[in-house]
Amino acid sequence: MILTLAVSGYRSLRDIVLPLDQITLVTGANGSGKSSLYRSIRLLAEVAQGQAIASLAAEGGLNSTLWAGPEAFSRAMKRGEAPVQGTVRKNVVSLKLGFADEDYGYAIDLGLPADAGRSLFSMDPEIKAEALWAGEALSRSNEIAGRNGPTARVLNAQGQRIPVFQNLARFDSMMTHAADPKDGLELLVMRERMRAWRFYDHLRTDREAPARFPRIGTRTPVLSADGSDLAAALQTVQEIGDERELADAIDDAFPGASVEVAVNDGYFELLMQQKGLLRPLKSSELSDGTLRYLLLTAALLSPRPAPLIVLNEPETSLHPALLEPLGRLVAKAAEKTQVIVVSHAAELVEALASQRGCLRYELRKELGETVVDGVETPKWNWPKR
Incomplete structure (x- = not known):
């Protein structure tokens, strides 16, 4: 079961770390960031398929999917005493996605290409860093595999971090290229788990x-x-x-x-x-x-x-009388698989919220940023570039 989901710099998700449960219900008003959260999970799954770069390009490139607000809000901005405006950037531009389950954690950091403007593929982001670790949060001591720039290293049986790739293309993930039964077994296990995630949002x-x-x-x-x-x-x-x-x-x-x-x-x-x-x-x-x-x-x-099923607005076209049965159906499925449901149907929200093992999040916007109130943020560290 996935215990933690982390997203930074994706659309309205400036910096969010959420604990997940067997059933995680995401709701909120239109425009609160529900679809962005759904897309970020789907994008994370596409890393294991080698499709994340193409998916971002289809959305208009990295620039069109990045957080569009300032790097940070001052207290005066939050109180409405000063206009929302950009400041001198302290950190690099990046889109970060990650999660941790009961065994391993994985995170990826995507950034602007070094040859932006000099290539016809300048909308394609670069993979700047990746990490796979054991345990709750990434640290130097529990990293199993890591990638910085073109170099990917894995921890071997002797406890040494050995390079398995030194010229990995900037658009290739170590998840797809370094996963190996001998030197990258944990990467292989995580890749197959992520490939087994299922998403349903366009059931015609x-x-x-x-x-x-x-x-x-x-x-x-x-x-x-x-x-x-x-x-x-x-x-x-x-x-x-x-x-x-x-x-x-x-x-x-x-x-x-x-x-x-x-x-x-x-x-x-x-x-x-x-x-x-x-x-x-x-x-x-x-x-x-x-x-x-x-x-x-x-x-x-x-x-x-599946290890994870994600349903995006499953209530579409359903009569309200079907929403309670759907809630019971989701609960039955959650006995065997983890489920994330993104919905704004009050009847479905109530039907699911009453189920055991359901964690509910109400998203809202504050100065253009998606905010989740009352969350005890799990420990989380991003890989360094």
């Missing part, structure tokens, strides 16, 4: 949504990010997952309803039998809310539980 339910059409079906223990393999995923839950749990989740939301999968020449099509109807409805006939709930059910009841 429109008329042309992939989930509404028959598709070639194969065993699908993990629902795809766009939900296109819904029928195969639900059939997989029925065959190698908890069929009773699936039936209960559907009945909880739609009393008397059930789902089945029809197969025609290898194409799987989802059918839903609802109380009072003489025939089952095809997925193409389901309402947006019903289809979304089934998609979330397939994601959360996966027979291959």
